[in-house]
Amino acid sequence: MTMSAGMHGVSFRQVSKSYGAVRALRPLDLEIEPGEFLTLLGPSGSGKTTLLNIAAGFLDPDGGQVVIGSRDVTALPPRARNVGMVFQNYALFPHLDVFENVAYGLRVRRVADAELRARVDTALGLVQLGDFGARAINQLSGGQQQRVALARAMVIEPDLLLMDEPLGALDRQLRKHVQLEIRRLHNEKPRTTIYVTHDQEEALVMSDRVAIMRDGRIEQIGTPHELYDRPRNAYSASFLGESNLLPVHIDEVRDDRASFTVDGPEALRSQSQGDDLPGPGPALLLARPEAVRPAADGEPGLEAVVEETVYLGELVATRLRMSTGQTVWMRRMNAPPHEVGARIRITWDPAKARLLPEKKPS
Amino acid sequence: MILAGTASPPPAAARSQRAARAVMTAALLLPATLFLAGWFLWPLGQLLVLSLSSPEGPTAAYRALAESEVFRSVFVNTLLLAVVVTVICTLLAYPAAWLLTRVRGFWFSVALYCVLLPFWISILVRTFSWMLLLERNGPVNNLLMAVGATHQPLRLLFNQFSVHVGMVHVLLPYAILPIYASMLKVDRRLLLASDGLGASSRTTFLRVFLPLTMPGVMAGAAFVFLLALGFFITPALLGGPQNLTAAMLIDSFVNERLVWPMAAAASFILLLMVLAVLLLTSRFVAIGSVMVMK
Known part of the structure; x- marks a missing residue:
């Protein structure tokens, strides 16, 4: 056991993989900082699980390199990589009890009995299963199995911890709890982690950085905050958080300022400020539901009909139908609710809205 | 497999449903049971009787084999x-x-x-x-x-x-x-x-x-x-x-x-x-x- 266990950076360099004619991963570069919790977020088929399996060594890439710390592990089998993996359905050994499941990686490493016992007990304590050592796997609930899988992966002090949608099989309540639990374990003892999920909430709650994947490549990577505030395109915007995307036409771009017209009968003109504005032409205006608000008297706005009002505690979410037929969500704190069927005019907070290219650049 | 269930005592409706299922199970098993009873178990009983009917006494055959x-x-x-x-x-x-x-x-x-x-x-x-x-x-x-x-x-x-x-x-x-x-x-x-x-x-x-x-x-x-x-x-x-x-x-x-x-x-x-x-x-x-x- 070294002091630096779990504190290695990981590099993917031009890693690619195809299944026949299907390109699961286009040549992809990704750098993960030592101790970082990185989430690969994307729909199924976006390549996230392929990338994870390549990191674990369960799949050989067609090309490229995987480097953990200073070791090029591309050609190494899984057993030589010192990588901990939590499988989607846990893959616990059904013929071994909880203790022996967690001890497996240590027994394989021929760790002396006393140390093994201590490490397994510590790991089980960390996941709050200290008294469950003698239980059979099929006597555990899904959440408990998930924690055993986590303990089994962590106890070997892996250089890299991999998790493949580990919360997919849990119910919503439990999922929230375990999310925070995983985050707590990571904070107590940071270790380089790649986490795969298609659940944006998981990604937001747990990650240091999130890589949004699509069609075998990384669409955008950044902290949850960056991705939420500054999505690069409509795909990133809609994958992380809720978003209203209004078709607009950019008339002019000067320095960091663009003037544009919202498509539709009102032809509302407005301006936006930013550092990576799309060029003149068709574009999309991203206004998160919390950036949308009713227009004040005399203020220019877009016509909308209230279709539904949803109370979320202090928040009130309102579903609106624009004159163009598009649906827009508005979310307001402590606001008086609108009557369903009421006609209102809405506008948006320019500081929180963002112009995005109409289509993804490719 | 059905018999291995460990459910708590069922309410009346479930109980009658379960009874119906038991009747169904018995009905489905009946032909096989009758067949086995008539053509297997009964002859097997006969065989046992036969093995105990040596002229030298009931256990003579077994003793002869063992000795x-x-x-x-x-x-x-x-x-x-x-x-x-x-x-x-x-x-x-x-x-x-x-x-x-x-x-x-x-x-x-x-x-x-x-x-x-x-x-x-x-x-x-x-x-x-x-x-x-x-x-x-x-x-x-x-x-x-x-x-x-x-x-x-x-x-x-x-x-x-x-x-x-x-x-x-x-x-x-x-x-x-x-x-x-x-x-x-x-x-x-x-x-x-x-x-x-x-x-x-x-x-x-x-x-x-x-x-x-x-x-x-x-x-x-x-x-x-x-x-x-x-x-x-x-x-x-x-x-x-x-x-x-x-x-x-x-x-x-x-x-x-x-x-x-x-x-x-x-x-x-x-x-x-x-x-x-x-x-x-x-x-x-x-x-x-x-x-x-x-």
């Missing part, structure tokens, strides 16, 4: 033969079953038919085939002499060797199929998990794959052993006079010496041995669960 050195050694031989055949079958079946799980498409069909085809050919035909293959001037001896392994034709027939070969051939599928079924049930991710945790292929096999396929091995071994205990045609045709088995002994009691109580008693001893093995095996595996292929 005779020859009869005892026949039962010991039968047991040993069954053990050896079982061990050989299991050792051969394991890699064969593994191969079945590995091959795909056309070659899977070929491999599966190789396992299943013998089931559809009469034991008699297969046993005679071995006689042709193993005889003094048969292909096996010709081959051995051609490659210079021996100068004289070997005596391959009518001895322990030919009995083993013939029985292993007939019984191998009974070992392969349950082992194959248990291998199919092993989740491939468990092997990946073991690999990822640092285990060598050998360790993964010994600590994960083998233990998880052990129920199939036990079930396969039990099938082969039980069938081998009562085997008749193959040892009768391929064996020599010294290779007497219990089944052949019973045959000679019935057909040659006409001592029916002795035959009945020998049958019951064989039956008890079978039951003992079944009981022992069922302590380790649920045989039913392995027999159901997916």
Whole structure:
């Protein structure tokens, strides 16, 4: 056991993989900082699980390199990589009890009995299963199995911890709890982690950085905050958080300022400020539901009909139908609710809205 | 499986539903039960009565069997033969079953038919085939002499060797199929998990794959052993006079010496041995669960 266990950076360099004619991963570069919790977020088929399996060594890439710390592990089998993996359905050994499941990686490493016992007990304590050592796997609930899988992966002090949608099989309540639990374990003892999920909430709650994947490549990577505030395109915007995307036409771009017209009968003109504005032409205006608000008297706005009002505690979410037929969500704190069927005019907070290219650049 | 449920006492509606299901189950089982009762259990009872009806007294047949050195050694031989055949079958079946799980498409069909085809050919035909293959001037001896392994034709027939070969051939599928079924049930991710945790292929096999396929091995071994205990045609045709088995002994009691109580008693001893093995095996595996292929 070294002091630096779990504190290695990981590099993917031009890693690619195809299944026949299907390109699961286009040549992809990704750098993960030592101790970082990185989430690969994307729909199924976006390549996230392929990338994870390549990191674990369960799949050989067609090309490229995987480097953990200073070791090029591309050609190494899984057993030589010192990588901990939590499988989607846990893959616990059904013929071994909880203790022996967690001890497996240590027994394989021929760790002396006393140390093994201590490490397994510590790991089980960390996941709050200290008294469950003698239980059979099929006597555990899904959440408990998930924690055993986590303990089994962590106890070997892996250089890299991999998790493949580990919360997919849990119910919503439990999922929230375990999310925070995983985050707590990571904070107590940071270790380089790649986490795969298609659940944006998981990604937001747990990650240091999130890589949004699509069609075998990384669409955008950044902290949850960056991705939420500054999505690069409509795909990133809609994958992380809720978003209203209004078709607009950019008339002019000067320095960091663009003037544009919202498509539709009102032809509302407005301006936006930013550092990576799309060029003149068709574009999309991203206004998160919390950036949308009713227009004040005399203020220019877009016509909308209230279709539904949803109370979320202090928040009130309102579903609106624009004159163009598009649906827009508005979310307001402590606001008086609108009557369903009421006609209102809405506008948006320019500081929180963002112009995005109409289509993804490719 | 339904009976194994551990539900708490059901409310009235569920109870009547359950009663209806019980009636249904009984109705479905009735024909088979009646058939077995009439054509199996009742004759079995008759056989028991017969075994106790020697002119010399009720237990005379059993005593005669137990006291005779020859009869005892026949039962010991039968047991040993069954053990050896079982061990050989299991050792051969394991890699064969593994191969079945590995091959795909056309070659899977070929491999599966190789396992299943013998089931559809009469034991008699297969046993005679071995006689042709193993005889003094048969292909096996010709081959051995051609490659210079021996100068004289070997005596391959009518001895322990030919009995083993013939029985292993007939019984191998009974070992392969349950082992194959248990291998199919092993989740491939468990092997990946073991690999990822640092285990060598050998360790993964010994600590994960083998233990998880052990129920199939036990079930396969039990099938082969039980069938081998009562085997008749193959040892009768391929064996020599010294290779007497219990089944052949019973045959000679019935057909040659006409001592029916002795035959009945020998049958019951064989039956008890079978039951003992079944009981022992069922302590380790649920045989039913392995027999159901997916």
